[in-house]
Amino acid sequence: MEFLELVATDFEQLQVLRDDARGVLAFVAIHDTSCGPAFGGIRRYAYRQPLEGAQDALRLAEAMTWKCALAGVPGGGGKTVIVDLAETDREAAYALVGQHVEEMGGRYYTGPDVGTEPSDLEVVARHTEFVARPGDAGPGNLAEPTALGVFAGIRAVAAQLGHADLDGLRVVVQGLGEVGRRLVDRLVADGAVVTVADIDRMAVQRAVEELGVSEVDTGRVLAVEADVFAPCALGGVIHDLSLQNLRAKAVAGSANNVLAAPEHGAELHRRGVLYAPDFLINSGALIHGALFHLTGAAPPPERIERIGTELAALLEESRLEDRPPEQIALDKARRRVAERGEGRRFMPRRRVGSGAGL
Ligand code: NAD
Numbered sequence: 001m002e003f004l005e006l007v008a009t010d011f012e013q014l015q016v017l018r019d020d021a022r023g024v025l026a027f028v029a030i031h032d033t034s035c036g037p038a039f040g041g042i043r044r045y046a047y048r049q050p051l052e053g054a055q056d057a058l059r060l061a062e063a064m065t066w067k068c069a070l071a072g073v074p075g076g077g078g079k080t081v082i083v084d085l086a087e088t089d090r091e092a093a094y095a096l097v098g099q100h101v102e103e104m105g106g107r108y109y110t111g112p113d114v115g116t117e118p119s120d121l122e123v124v125a126r127h128t129e130f131v132a133r134p135g136d137a138g139p140g141n142l143a144e145p146t147a148l149g150v151f152a153g154i155r156a157v158a159a160q161l162g163h164a165d166l167d168g169l170r171v172v173v174q175g176l177g178e179v180g181r182r183l184v185d186r187l188v189a190d191g192a193v194v195t196v197a198d199i200d201r202m203a204v205q206r207a208v209e210e211l212g213v214s215e216v217d218t219g220r221v222l223a224v225e226a227d228v229f230a231p232c233a234l235g236g237v238i239h240d241l242s243l244q245n246l247r248a249k250a251v252a253g254s255a256n257n258v259l260a261a262p263e264h265g266a267e268l269h270r271r272g273v274l275y276a277p278d279f280l281i282n283s284g285a286l287i288h289g290a291l292f293h294l295t296g297a298a299p300p301p302e303r304i305e306r307i308g309t310e311l312a313a314l315l316e317e318s319r320l321e322d323r324p325p326e327q328i329a330l331d332k333a334r335r336r337v338a339e340r341g342e343g344r345r346f347m348p349r350r351r352v353g354s355g356a357g358l
Contacts, residue, residue, distance in 0.1 A: 010031070010032065011029060011030070011031050011032075011058060011061070011062075012030045012031065012032060012033060012345060013028070013029065013030040014027065014028070014029050014030075014054065014057070014058065015027070015028045015029075015100070016054075017096050017097065017100055019092060019093075019096055022088070022089035022092035022093070023085050023086075023087030023088040023089055024082070024088060024089065024092055024093045024096055025050055025053070025082075025083045025085065025088075026080060026081060026082045026083065026093060026096065026097055027053055027054045027057040027080070027081045027083075028057070028078070028079075028080045028097070028100060028101075028108070029054075029057040029058045029060075029061035029078060029079050029080075029081075030061060030076075030077070030078045030107070030108060031058075031061040031062045031064065031065045031076060031077035031078065032062075032065040032076040032077055032337060032341065033075075033076040033078075033107060033344075033345050033346035034076065034337060034340070034341025034342065034343055034344045034345065034346070035068065035069070035074055035075060035076055035336075035337060035340050035341045035346075036068075036073075036074040036075040036076060036346055037075050037076070037106060037107055037108060037109055037346050037348070038061070038064070038075065038076045038077055038078030038107060038108040038109070038346070039064055039068065039073070039075045039076070039077070039078060039108075039109050039110075039111075039286055039289070039290050040060065040061055040064045040077060040078035040079040040080070040108070040110060040111075040113075041079070041080070041110055041111045041112050041113030041116065041132075041285075042079075042080040042081075042082065042094070042097060042110055042111070042112065042113055042115075042116045042120070042124070043056065043057075043060065043079065043080070043081050043082070043113040043114050043115055043116065044081075044082040044084050044090075044093070044114070044115030044116055044120070045081070045082075045083075045084055045114060045115050046083075046084040046085075047081075047083050047084075050083050053081045053082075053083040054081070056079075056081050057079045057080065057081040058079075059257055060079040060081075060113075060256055060257065061077045061078050061079040062077055063077065063256055063257060063278065063279045064076070064077030064078060064079060064279075064286070065077030065333070065337060066279045066329070066330060066333035066334075066337075067279040067280075067282075067283045067286050068286065068290070069332075069333035069334075069336040069337050069340075070279065070280050070283065070310070070329060070332065070333050070336075071283045071286060071287050071307075073286060073287060073290045073291065073294075074294070075109075075290055075294075076337075076341075076346065078108045078109075078110070079113070080097055080101075080110055082094075082097065082115070084115065090120070091123055094116075094120045094121075094123040094124050095123055095124075095126070095127055097110070097124055098123065098124035098125070098126060098127030098128045098131065099127045099128070101124070101127075101128040101130050101131065102127055102128035102129070102130065104130070105348050106130055106348035107346055107347065107348055108130065109130045109131070109132070109289075109290070109293060110124065110130065110131050110132070111131060111132030111142060111285075111289055112132065112142060114234065118134035118135070121133065121134045122134060132289050132292075132293075138292075139288055139289045139292035139293070139298060140288075140298070141178070142284075142285035142288060142289050143177075143178035143179045143182055143285070144182060144284075144288075145284035145285055145287065145288035145289075145301075145304045146178075146179045146182075146254055146282055146284040146285040147179050147182035147183045147186065147254070147284070148186075148284055148301060148304045148305065149281060149282065149283060149284030149287070149304045149305070149307040149308075150179065150183050150230070150232075150252070150253060150254045150281055150282060150284070151183055151186045151187070152304070152305045152306075152307050152308030152309075152311075153252050153276045153280070153281035153307055153308055153311045154166070154169075154171065154183075154187070154228055154230065154252050154276075155308050156276075156308040156309070156311040156312040156315065157228055157250045157252045157274055157276055157311070157315070158227065158228070159312060160250075160274055160312065160315045160316070160319075161227055161249055161250060161274065163227070165190070165191070166187065166190040166191055166192045167190070167191035167192075168191065168192070168193060169187075169191075169192045169193065169227050169228065170192070170193045170195070170224075170225070170226040170227045170228070171187055171192050171193070171194050171195070171226060171227065171228045171229075171230055172194075172195040172196070172197070172216065172221060172224040172226045172228070172229050172230065172248065173187075173194060173195070173196050173197070173230045173232055173253070174197050174198075174218075174221045174229070174230065174231045174232060174233050174237070174253070174255075175197075175198055175231070175232035175233030175234075175253075175255070176196055176198040176200065176203040176204065176206075176207055176232075177198075177203075177232065177233070179232050179254040179282075180196075180198070180230075180232035180233070180254070181203065181207065183230065183232060183253075183254070184196060184207055184211060184213060185211070188211045188212070188213060193214075194211070194213040194214070195213065195214045195215065195216050195224050195226065196208075196213050196214070196215055196216070197215065197216050197217065197218045197220075197221040198218065198233075199218055222242050222245040222246045222247065222248075223245050223247055224247060224248070225247045225248075226247065226248040226249075227248065227249050227250060228248055228249070228250045228251075228252055229246065229248035229250070229251050229252075229253070230251075230252055230253035230254075231251065231253035231254075231255040231258050232253045232254045232255055233255060234255060235255050235256050235257035235258055235278075236257060236258075236259075236260045237255065237258055237260075238251060238258055238259050238260060238264045238265075238268065239260035239261075239264060240260075240264075243264060243267055243268070243271075246273065248273070249272075249273060249274065250273060250274035250275070250276070251268065251273060251274070251275050251276065252274070252275075252276035252281055253276075253278075253281070253282075254278075254281070254282045255278060255282070256278055256279075256282065257278060258275075258278045259275075259278075259326070262326075262327075265277075265324045265325075265326045265327065266324050266327075268324070269318070269323070269324035269325075274315060274325075275324065275325055275326060276311055276315075276325070277314070277325055277326040277329045277330075279329070279333070280307065280310060280311055280314065280329055281307060281311060283307060284304045284307065287299060287303060287304055287307075288304065291303070314328060314329055
C-alpha cells in the first residue's frame with residue numbers, strides 16, 4: 001500500500017520527532033484509541049529510507065489495535081519507530097521519545113520492541129511514567145509471556161495437524177532472540193524436534209550445544225521439511241518468492257506482520273498451510289504488559305495460554321468456512337472495535353496509571 005494511502009486509512013495520528021544535531025529521527029503512530037489508550041513498543045532499526053520507518057510504524061500500530069481487540073484488552077494501537085542512522089545519538093533518541101510520550105499524558109503507553117533494550121527503556125523511563133519499566137518496578141521481561149503465548153499457539157496448531165502432543169513435532173524456528181530462544185527451550189522440553197536459524201552465529205551455537213537442536217543456514221530456513229515454521233525474527237517473511245519454497249505445514253511464530261501482503265495469507269490457505277495470525281499468537285506481551293499497567297498486577301499464565309484456545313477455535317472456523325484465518329480474525333477485531341469504540345478517541349482528562357504499562 002502507498003504511504004499516503006496508509007496514512008489516510010483511519011489513523012488518528014502520525015508524528016515526526018527530530019533533533020538534527022543528534023541525528024534523531026523517529027515516528028510515533030497512533031492507529032485507534034476508541035477503546036482505550038494506545039499500547040505499542042519502540043522499534044529501532046536501520047531502515048534504508050526514512051519513509052520505510054514511517055510505514056513500519058503505521059503498520060505495526062494498526063496491528064496493535066487488532067491485537068488489543070482480540071485479546072480483550074481495553075486499549076488500541078500505537079508504535080514508535082526510531083530510524084537508526086550512522087549519526088544517531090542513541091540516548092538522545094530514547095530521551096526524545098520519552099519526552100514526547102510524557103507530553104501525550106497517558107494517551108499512549110510504550111515499551112520494548114526490536115532494537116530496544118532494557119537500558120534504552122531506562123532512558124525513556126527517566127522522562128515519562130508511561131513506559132514498561134525494566135526491573136522490579138515494571139511487568140518483567142515481556143518476551144516471556146510472548147513465548148508462552150506462541151508456545152500455546154503451536155500446541156493448538158499441532159492438534160489441528162493431528163498431533164496429540166508435541167513429542168516428535170518438527171519445528172523450525174527463525175530467530176533466536178528474546179522470544180525465539182525462550183520458545184525453543186519450551187519446545188525442546190516438550191519433545192519437539194527443533195531446527196534453528198539465526199544470523200547471530202553465537203546464538204545458534206549456544207542453542208545447538210545447550211539443547212541439542214539442529215541448525216540450518218538462514219537462507220534455507222523455509223526449505224526445511226517441517227510441521228511448523230516459527231518466524232521469530234522480523235516481519236514480511238511470507239511473500240511471493242518465499243511461498244514457493246515453504247515446506248512446512250503451518251506458520252506460527254512471534255514475528256509481527258509475517259505476511260508481506262494480505263494476498264499471501266489467502267495463498268497459504270489455498271495451499272492448505274495453516275497460519276496462526278501474528279496479531280493473535282504474539283499477543284502475550286501486550287496482554288501481560290497492558291493488564292499489569294491497567295490493573296497493577298500481572299495476569300496469571302492461564303490468561304496468556306488462552307491464546308491457544310482462541311487459535312484452536314479460529315483454525316477450526318477457518319476449516320469449516322474455508323476462509324483464511326487472518327481474514328476471519330481481522331473481521332472479528334474490526335467488529336469489536338466498531339461496537340465497543342463507537343468512534344471515540346481516548347483523551348486522558350487526568351494522568352492515568354502508575355508507569356508500569358507496555
Ligand atoms: P530480538 O531482536 O531479541 O531477536 C530477533 C532475532 O532474530 C535476533 O537473534 C536476530 O539475530 C535474528 N534475526 C534477524 N534477522 C534474521 C534472519 N534473517 N534470519 C534469522 N534470524 C534473524 O527480537 P524479539 O524480541 O525476540 O522479537 C522477535 C519478533 O517477535 C519480532 O518480530 C518482534 O516484533 C516480535 N514480537 C516480540 C515481542 C516481545 O515480547 N519481544 C512481542 C510481540 C512480537
